Amino acid sequence: MKISVIMPVLDEEKSLPLVMKDIPRDLVEEVVVIDNGSSDGSAIVARENGATVLSEPRKGYGYACLRGIEYLKSKSPDIVVFLDADYSDYPEEISSLVRPIIEEGYDMVIGSRVKGKSEKGAILPQARYGNMLGTFLIRIFYGFRYTDLGPFRAIRFDKLIDMDMQDKTFGWTVEMQIKGIKKGCRITEVPVSYRKRSIGKSKVTGTIRGTIGASWKILWTIFKYTSRKFYNL
Numbered sequence: 001m002k003i004s005v006i007m008p009v010l011d012e013e014k015s016l017p018l019v020m021k022d023i024p025r026d027l028v029e030e031v032v033v034i035d036n037g038s039s040d041g042s043a044i045v046a047r048e049n050g051a052t053v054l055s056e057p058r059k060g061y062g063y064a065c066l067r068g069i070e071y072l073k074s075k076s077p078d079i080v081v082f083l084d085a086d087y088s089d090y091p092e093e094i095s096s097l098v099r100p101i102i103e104e105g106y107d108m109v110i111g112s113r114v115k116g117k118s119e120k121g122a123i124l125p126q127a128r129y130g131n132m133l134g135t136f137l138i139r140i141f142y143g144f145r146y147t148d149l150g151p152f153r154a155i156r157f158d159k160l161i162d163m164d165m166q167d168k169t170f171g172w173t174v175e176m177q178i179k180g181i182k183k184g185c186r187i188t189e190v191p192v193s194y195r196k197r198s199i200g201k202s203k204v205t206g207t208i209r210g211t212i213g214a215s216w217k218i219l220w221t222i223f224k225y226t227s228r229k230f231y232n233l
């Protein structure tokens with residue numbers, strides 16, 4: 001099976017080489033880095049380390065992912081893995097993320113940091129509570145038990161295209177999880193490990209602005225899709 005990685009990047013020149021080094025290249029055909037207007041050398045470093053580098057000037061995690069998907073339409077991979085560039089996730093665990101798709105016929109596999117081993121302090125309290133609330137609301141509204149809304153995940157490319165993803169920022173992960181349920185995808189979670197960000201600058205849950213912005217967007221996304229469900233929109 002042809003596997004591609006989509007990696008949105010904003011100013012991660014220091015962590016990128018480590019992430020690239022740990023991606024199992026015997027499994028992954030192409031690593032697509034979407035440089036989202038970095039002011040450091042992220043694009044150069046990514047290219048030097050063997051990634052295909054695209055540029056997306058419109059700022060936002062979702063914008064970057066959408067750009068990656070557009071690019072991959074001409075490549076038609078079987079599976080796409082989403083991975084952060086800050087070296088918090090363990091890229092070598094891509095193999096356990098894709099296994100349920102390859103061997104058991106699943107469509108989408110969410111890497112759960114809650115089920116896996118996290119370094120102490122790696123998942124900040126605000127991220128932990130945000131995850132709990134988000135997954136609780138999804139369980140109430142859709143009856144599916146996720147344990148995490150983390151970014152590290154694998155999905156069959158045809159299912160991803162069928163989802164017609166829309167979110168431009170940090171509602172991205174939750175939109176994918178809700179649409180996976182709505183579209184009748186076969187979904188599972190696998191435990192993934194998580195380490196504390198020790199390189200580069202935090203942009204989301206490590207900052208007040210990022211936390212408020214991401215929390216608001218996640219809740220808004222859940223309520224948007226849920227109200228559509230009730231009103232059959």
Ligand SMILES: Nc1nc2c(ncn2[C@@H]2O[C@H](COP(=O)(O)OP(=O)(O)OP(=O)(O)O)[C@@H](O)[C@H]2O)c(=O)[nH]1
Pocket residue numbers: 008009010011012034036059060061062064083084085086088122124197201202203204205206
């Ligand atoms: N494309 C894009 N990527 C972003 C943006 N903000 C953050 N990222 C990337 O999204 C990933 C997650 O951001 P982080 O800053 O690690 O946020 P976090 O994981 O909540 O917090 P940490 O505890 O610092 O790891 C990283 O790979 C960032 O480079 C953005 O505006 N656009």
Ligand SMILES: [Mg+2]
Pocket residue numbers: 084086088197
């Ligand atoms: Mg991070």
